[in-house]
Amino acid sequence: DGGITQSPKYLFRKEGQNVTLSCEQNLNHDAMYWYRQDPGQGLRLIYYSQIVNDFQKGDIAEGYSVSREKKESFPLTVTSAQKNPTAFYLCASRPRGRTGTYEQYFGPGTRLTVT
Amino acid sequence: LAKTTQPISMDSYEGQEVNITCSHNNIATNDYITWYQQFPSQGPRFIIQGYKTKVTNEVASLFIPADRKSSTLSLPRVSLSDTAVYYCLVAPYSSASKIIFGSGTRLSIRP
Numbered sequence: 001d002g003g004i005t006q007s008p009k010y011l012f013r014k015e016g017q018n019v020t021l022s023c024e025q026n027l028n029h030d031a032m033y034w035y036r037q038d039p040g041q042g043l044r045l046i047y048y049s050q051i052v053n054d055f056q057k058g059d060i061a062e063g064y065s066v067s068r069e070k071k072e073s074f075p076l077t078v079t080s081a082q083k084n085p086t087a088f089y090l091c092a093s094r095p096r097g098r099t100g101t102y103e104q105y106f107g108p109g110t111r112l113t114v115t
Numbered sequence: 116l117a118k119t120t121q122p123i124s125m126d127s128y129e130g131q132e133v134n135i136t137c138s139h140n141n142i143a144t145n146d147y148i149t150w151y152q153q154f155p156s157q158g159p160r161f162i163i164q165g166y167k168t169k170v171t172n173e174v175a176s177l178f179i180p181a182d183r184k185s186s187t188l189s190l191p192r193v194s195l196s197d198t199a200v201y202y203c204l205v206a207p208y209s210s211a212s213k214i215i216f217g218s219g220t221r222l223s224i225r226p
Contacts, residue, residue, distance in 0.1 A: 033214065042202065043159070043216035058213065090158050094214070103149060104214060106158025 003027065004107035006091050011112045013085075021076045021110045023091035031094040032074035033104065036060060036087045043090060049074055078112065085114045119203045124221040133190045135220050137203030140184050146205040148179060148186045153200045153219070162201075163188065198224045 004025045013019045023032065031050050035043040035058075045058030049068040063082025068074055074093075078085045088111050092104040120138040127133045139148070147166050151159035163170055165177040165186070176189040190197055200219040 035216070042200075042218040045213060045215060048213060056213075059215070088156070092158070103151075103161035103164060104159075106160070109156065109158055111156070 004091060004093055004105055006089075006107035006110050009108065009110060011110055013112070013114050015114055016080045017114075018077055018079050019085075019112065019114075021078065021089055021091075021112070023074045023076065023107060024072055025074075025093045025105070025107075026072060027093055027095070027105060028071070029093035029095050029105070030071070032068070033092040033094070034058075034064075034066065034074070034076045035090045035092065037090060037109075038087050046076065046089075078114075085112060087112060119205060119217045121201075121203055121217060121220045123218065124223070126223045126225065127193055128225050129194055130192050133193050133197070133222065133224075135188045135190075135201055135203075135222065136185060137188070138185050139203070139205045142183050142205050143207070145207045147207070148177065148183075149204045149206065150175070150177065150186075150188045151202045151204070151216075153202065159202060159216075193222075193224050195224050195226065198222060 007022045033048040034046040037043050044060050046064050047058055047066045049055035052068055052071050055066050055068050065077045088109050090109045091107040094104045149164040150162045152162050153159040163175045163177045165179055167179050170177045178187040200221050202216050202219040206214045
């Protein structure tokens with residue numbers, strides 16, 4: 001059963017702690033993305049990766065870090081430097097090349113609450 | 116990257132046809148237009164994608180005029196379950212690209 005998994009669905013952390021959000025896909029997609037969504041707002045791009053061992057900053061990368069050591073995995077670390085980390089985090093992947101419709105596939109999201 | 120502009124919100128009634136228009140004045144030659152639907156606390160879901168003219172699938176139609184500076188998502192005979200946020204994006208047909216979401220259109224369907 002192909003898809004994108006994000007874990008956990010809900011995550012609670014104390015202020016000042018780093019936390020890593022998991023994103024795994026078995027769709028054999030080259031590109032992967034992390035977005036942040038605040039209540040009532042659209043999605044904002046944090047980081048994206050086109051291939052293994054390469055990634056680029058999105059519009060709001062400050063306070064976040066990523067790695068792409070495997071094609072299937074693109075974990076996001078929310079560091080203590082992120083001023084307002086409480087949000088809904090969405091991971092997505094996208095195939096490379098012309099394979100029909102060229103849409104992003106999204107995971108179920110992780111809701112992070114930092115107090 | 117092409118910026119998109121959509122209405123913040125729209126209201127309609129069950130059984131009606133709903134048209135949501137998106138403006139993308141600086142769309143590039145190699146950009147495709149894609150629409151997504153998002154329900155609360157879920158990831159967006161692909162609805163439809165097109166380059167020019169008209170595209171239709173089992174859930175929606177996408178109308179793109181010749182100048183491609185706008186597009187219209189048409190939802191036929193909406194139901195309460197179509198209440199969601201709808202996003203219009205433009206992005207190149209390549210994995211080597213940023214994909215930026217705007218604020219979307221919050222569609223509310225009433226009985």
